[in-house]
Amino acid sequence: MTKPLLELEDVRKLYPVKKGLIVQKEVGTVRAVDGVSFQLMSGETLAVVGESGCGKSTTARLAMRLIESTSGTIRYDGQDITKATRQDMRRLRRDMQIIFQDPYSSLNPRMTVEEIIAEPMVVHNVGDRASRRDRVRELLRLVDLAPYHADRYPHEFSGGQRQRIGIARALSVSPRLVVCDEPVSALDVSIQAQIVNLLKDLQKEFGLTYLFISHGLAVVKHVSDRVAVMYLGQIVEIADKKSLYDNPRHPYTQALLAAAPEPDPSRRTAMKSLGGDLPSPLNPPSGCRFHTRCPLAQERCRSEVPALREIGVGHRAACHFAESVPAFDRFRNGEGIHPRLQERLALYARHKAALATASA
Numbered sequence: 578m579t580k581p582l583l584e585l586e587d588v589r590k591l592y593p594v595k596k597g598l599i600v601q602k603e604v605g606t607v608r609a610v611d612g613v614s615f616q617l618m619s620g621e622t623l624a625v626v627g628e629s630g631c632g633k634s635t636t637a638r639l640a641m642r643l644i645e646s647t648s649g650t651i652r653y654d655g656q657d658i659t660k661a662t663r664q665d666m667r668r669l670r671r672d673m674q675i676i677f678q679d680p681y682s683s684l685n686p687r688m689t690v691e692e693i694i695a696e697p698m699v700v701h702n703v704g705d706r707a708s709r710r711d712r713v714r715e716l717l718r719l720v721d722l723a724p725y726h727a728d729r730y731p732h733e734f735s736g737g738q739r740q741r742i743g744i745a746r747a748l749s750v751s752p753r754l755v756v757c758d759e760p761v762s763a764l765d766v767s768i769q770a771q772i773v774n775l776l777k778d779l780q781k782e783f784g785l786t787y788l789f790i791s792h793g794l795a796v797v798k799h800v801s802d803r804v805a806v807m808y809l810g811q812i813v814e815i816a817d818k819k820s821l822y823d824n825p826r827h828p829y830t831q832a833l834l835a836a837a838p839e840p841d842p843s844r845r846t847a848m849k850s851l852g853g854d855l856p857s858p859l860n861p862p863s864g865c866r867f868h869t870r871c872p873l874a875q876e877r878c879r880s881e882v883p884a885l886r887e888i889g890v891g892h893r894a895a896c897h898f899a900e901s902v903p904a905f906d907r908f909r910n911g912e913g914i915h916p917r918l919q920e921r922l923a924l925y926a927r928h929k930a931a932l933a934t935a936s937a
């Protein structure tokens with residue numbers, strides 16, 4: 578039986594908002610992450626998906642304790658890291674590495690590829706100069722680059738190659754947990770699949786555990802074992818991949834699936850046409866946070882907060898009507914679909930058609 582490598586229990590990150598020129602007064606709180614709980618099992622990939630601003634990156638940074646949580650417990654390999662000392666954290670950081678979204682800005686342009694990849698080994702005092710040199714070349718081969726690339730600079734590489742360098746750097750200290758913060762979002766669609774496949778191969782070879790952050794469900798379909806969907810700082814649905822894609826129970830997950838069948842750049846506009854703007858985490862709606870955009874919302878959704886409850890084996894959703902939300906298969910075929918949602922989908926289809934005409 579596998580053990581959780583990472584556990585978050587009711588974790589919150591609140592940012593006070595202050596105003597005033599001379600005397601600063603607290604005027605509100607941004608609820609960036611608001612009561613998030615999940616377990617990430619050793620060797621699995623959990624994808625955290627949601628629109629921009631829903632708190633995915635904050636969750637990732639909290640998990641690695643790159644930022645301090647306001648409340649809640651974060652356990653890494655059974656140890657509560659919110660209470661870990663600096664020294665403990667230094668040791669643990671070697672075990673948890675991060676791959677960033679933008680391969681253009683995350684590599685220091687003044688450093689050679691060798692220096693970039695070796696940097697975590699230097700920071701964590703791993704090996705001597707000669708062994709680090711060998712390790713860099715071995716890592717370059719692992720990510721399908723050539724050993725002679727070690728002496729070059731980042732600007733000499735394409736986006737996909739730079740991301741391979743970022744991956745080699747993360748793996749240089751043999752971590753167990755790798756946080757992948759939108760690692761393919763900045764890349765061409767044709768390159769995305771190559772990087773996703775590389776990450777999957779490396780996971781198999783080294784038994785890595787991935788926390789994979791993405792704003793689109795299409796990207797994580799091939800890489801994840803389980804998926805958590807976030808909305809305004811909270812997880813609204815979490816399930817194994819098959820249940821989530823075949824039988825999404827939260828109207829927001831359904832909207833994400835309907836609006837973004839493939840990773841295309843018009844996605845965010847598409848979400849707008851599905852149900853208004855994303856509310857601010859500074860002043861989130863009462864009751865169910867999704868009620869202001871939900872085509873199925875009823876009176877109680879405005880006042881009663883839905884719990885994230887079990888609706889199937891390992892499948893949890895935070896919707897008062899999770900059991901009665903139309904099944905996605907029928908939904909996809911246009912039958913049994915709620916009229917208001919149908920209207921929104923028609924609007925989306927018109928919007929896409931208009932985009933296609935405009936770009937023709």
Ligand SMILES: Nc1ncnc2c1ncn2[C@@H]1O[C@H](COP(=O)(O)OP(=O)(O)OP(=O)(O)O)[C@@H](O)[C@H]1O
Binds near residue numbers: 592607628629631858
């Ligand atoms: N240091 C900060 N101070 C105040 N608010 C913050 C801070 N960091 C993040 N936030 C807010 O917290 C919310 C969640 O941010 P976060 O970056 O985690 O979202 P995200 O889902 O990762 O979005 P993106 O995909 O755009 O990175 C946002 O509304 C953001 O503006």
